[in-house]
Amino acid sequence: MYSTAFLDLPPLVNAAGTVRLPGSKSISNRVLLLAGLAEGTTDVRDLLDSDDTRVMLAALEALGCRLQRNRASLLVTGIGGQLRTREAKLFLGNAGTAMRPLTAALAVLAATQGGAFELSGVPRMHERPIGDLVDALRQLGCPVADLAQPGFPPLRVGDGATHMLQTGAPIRVRGDVSSQFLTALLLALPLVTTDGPVTIEVDGELISKPYIDITLRLLARFGIDVQRDGYRRFVLPQGSAYRTPGRIHVEGDASSASYFVALGAIAATDKPVRIEGVGLDSIQGDIRFIDAAQAMGAQVKGGDGWLEVKRGAWPLKGITLNCNHIPDAAMTLAVMALYADGPTRLTDIASWRVKETDRIAAMATELRKLGATVEEGADFIEVQPLPAGAWRAASIHTYDDHRMAMCLSLAALNPLAGAGQPVPVRIEDPRCVAKTFPDYFEALFDLVQPLAGSVPVLTVDGPTASGKGTLASELAAKLGYHLLDSGALYRATALAAQDAGISLEDEASLAMMAAQLDLRFDGHRVLLGGRDITDPLRLESTGGMASRVSVHPAVRQALFQLQLSFRRLPGLVADGRDMGTVVFPSAELKVFLTASVEQRASRRLKQLLGKGVAATLDGLLADLRARDERDMLRSVAPCKPAEDAVLLDNSALSIDASVEQVLGWWQARRPF
Ligand SMILES: Nc1ncnc2c1ncn2[C@@H]1O[C@H](COP(=O)(O)OP(=O)(O)OP(=O)(O)O)[C@@H](O)[C@H]1O
Numbered sequence: 001m002y003s004t005a006f007l008d009l010p011p012l013v014n015a016a017g018t019v020r021l022p023g024s025k026s027i028s029n030r031v032l033l034l035a036g037l038a039e040g041t042t043d044v045r046d047l048l049d050s051d052d053t054r055v056m057l058a059a060l061e062a063l064g065c066r067l068q069r070n071r072a073s074l075l076v077t078g079i080g081g082q083l084r085t086r087e088a089k090l091f092l093g094n095a096g097t098a099m100r101p102l103t104a105a106l107a108v109l110a111a112t113q114g115g116a117f118e119l120s121g122v123p124r125m126h127e128r129p130i131g132d133l134v135d136a137l138r139q140l141g142c143p144v145a146d147l148a149q150p151g152f153p154p155l156r157v158g159d160g161a162t163h164m165l166q167t168g169a170p171i172r173v174r175g176d177v178s179s180q181f182l183t184a185l186l187l188a189l190p191l192v193t194t195d196g197p198v199t200i201e202v203d204g205e206l207i208s209k210p211y212i213d214i215t216l217r218l219l220a221r222f223g224i225d226v227q228r229d230g231y232r233r234f235v236l237p238q239g240s241a242y243r244t245p246g247r248i249h250v251e252g253d254a255s256s257a258s259y260f261v262a263l264g265a266i267a268a269t270d271k272p273v274r275i276e277g278v279g280l281d282s283i284q285g286d287i288r289f290i291d292a293a294q295a296m297g298a299q300v301k302g303g304d305g306w307l308e309v310k311r312g313a314w315p316l317k318g319i320t321l322n323c324n325h326i327p328d329a330a331m332t333l334a335v336m337a338l339y340a341d342g343p344t345r346l347t348d349i350a351s352w353r354v355k356e357t358d359r360i361a362a363m364a365t366e367l368r369k370l371g372a373t374v375e376e377g378a379d380f381i382e383v384q385p386l387p388a389g390a391w392r393a394a395s396i397h398t399y400d401d402h403r404m405a406m407c408l409s410l411a412a413l414n415p416l417a418g419a420g421q422p423v424p425v426r427i428e429d430p431r432c433v434a435k436t437f438p439d440y441f442e443a444l445f446d447l448v449q450p451l452a453g454s455v456p457v458l459t460v461d462g463p464t465a466s467g468k469g470t471l472a473s474e475l476a477a478k479l480g481y482h483l484l485d486s487g488a489l490y491r492a493t494a495l496a497a498q499d500a501g502i503s504l505e506d507e508a509s510l511a512m513m514a515a516q517l518d519l520r521f522d523g524h525r526v527l528l529g530g531r532d533i534t535d536p537l538r539l540e541s542t543g544g545m546a547s548r549v550s551v552h553p554a555v556r557q558a559l560f561q562l563q564l565s566f567r568r569l570p571g572l573v574a575d576g577r578d579m580g581t582v583v584f585p586s587a588e589l590k591v592f593l594t595a596s597v598e599q600r601a602s603r604r605l606k607q608l609l610g611k612g613v614a615a616t617l618d619g620l621l622a623d624l625r626a627r628d629e630r631d632m633l634r635s636v637a638p639c640k641p642a643e644d645a646v647l648l649d650n651s652a653l654s655i656d657a658s659v660e661q662v663l664g665w666w667q668a669r670r671p672f
């Protein structure tokens, strides 16, 4: 997962390969609540691991459910409809799929068994309406107190006392703001059917009906057979009781599939994008997104648990579509619309305005930043195609909304819109995808090809102990980029030579060995032929040997391709001696880092003593001078600033100040 302040996506031009989807958020949180309320233990497979499921799990644990995590599954032992805890404060983040059903379930349990629970979330959750559900619970006779603005969380349900509920008369609930209110009642009211059946009647036209279908199917799996009259009237039979189904499998998230369906439709020109975990047999309403994608031109094939998507019509075809049945996935259509031959109008999407953010306003604002013409209304959005040449590089604000981040990432495919200046796209706060798809960007990068030469590179060259490694790894962490410590390759070659008894002057043998290095970087550990060489790699003596090995042109040539292979999406920070001059001459920013030799020697001394390695200042000064001379005066790729490098003397700069300085230079070169 990328937890950086922003993530820059270079222009992308092709897509192919397979993505395995994380579990559906809607199914995961429903299953968790049902398992938590049921008698017995439920073995939940392929559960989504994300922010929204984590808050649900924390709530269940606080309520006395037992959770046992195994490698492939989560075992949930429920409370069997009996409160184990009578008071708790539950923080539910921005998870509507946790807030609404837990409010209803705890309201009826607290009222009938005596309890009091506070439910709160992030500030945006406190702006998301829940009044219609609260009204329905109050009709029943459940005490519900608004703790801030009436009709919005935070709420307190129950007052510690027991109450008789009015289950004899139908409970009325509005269906035209969020279908989650009805889902919440359907999940909660089986708990109070001891004295007779309980009826729910829906006022107004129910939106997002497919989500109710998911709720009903899952209720059936947990032993509740709801009788119904279409989507207007639902009857929970007397004596309903949750029974664990034993094992339950969570299918992949159909809303998350929409980004990869769109990716295939836009960019899979040769081989398809294959999506695993969700398919034509899906119980999720958002699977119908594929109909919309096909209407726009996508070629879609599928079976049970899989889909394959390729580009069909190109440009895509603009469509007008009522999106009431696919409210979440429909956002993806708004970005696909940029690649269409005419306007795309998405209607009946008023619910977008009360989601993680006001999604109609957010989508319109961000698409306009890219250069698009967008019209928005109370319950629609109309997006004009964005012709080649009209795209602008944009820094996309994501509003703490995972779907904004994932949808807008598709704008990086802009080179496919036609001849014109390709532009990168910046996604602000990429971590917001953690709500449903923590590894979304990693999955995207596995499938796409960047425009040739567009993966950004930042080089940091300089003499030994100037702080290159420290600076480069901080920069890579801040930008979410890969890191190449090129010195480590020379060091590993030197160690391998030592192990094999090869002389450091034997250029041909060294080069042959360097070309076959079995080197693996595993986090901070470095493995050579499976052996952990992390510690020996950093020895001063190894640095000295590396310096001698690196003077040989054939060795440098042997390591050249390996270094180039580190240039992968989304970008690279490379440190060494010749990164800016030889290996990445087209790097966007080249920094040449220096510090006085005295300063460098004293830093290295501190570093070594800190690791318990004996050293003296005089000895280090002599070693550094010798190494500087060899590295700077050798005939091939000497350590020197590239002509277009920026010099940074950090003798009097802290590490943080150096990082800020370089990030400032980097930002100045970005088009955002
Ligand atoms: N700006 C700075 N101010 C103070 N200390 C620093 C600064 N930058 C780096 N250091 C410290 O200097 C030491 C050497 O830094 P580092 O290992 O990053 O250098 P290097 O140039 O990568 O060395 P080498 O070429 O030997 O790999 C480390 O202990 C690091 O914490």
Ligand SMILES: Nc1ccn([C@H]2C[C@H](O)[C@@H](COP(=O)(O)O)O2)c(=O)n1
Pocket: 464, 465, 486, 487, 488, 490, 491, 543, 546, 547, 550, 551, 575, 576, 577, 578, 579, 627, 631
């Ligand atoms: N791009 C590079 C990186 C390193 N070397 C050589 C010269 C250094 O003295 C030695 C060890 O590097 P360090 O880990 O200290 O950065 O490797 C080089 O020639 N070119």
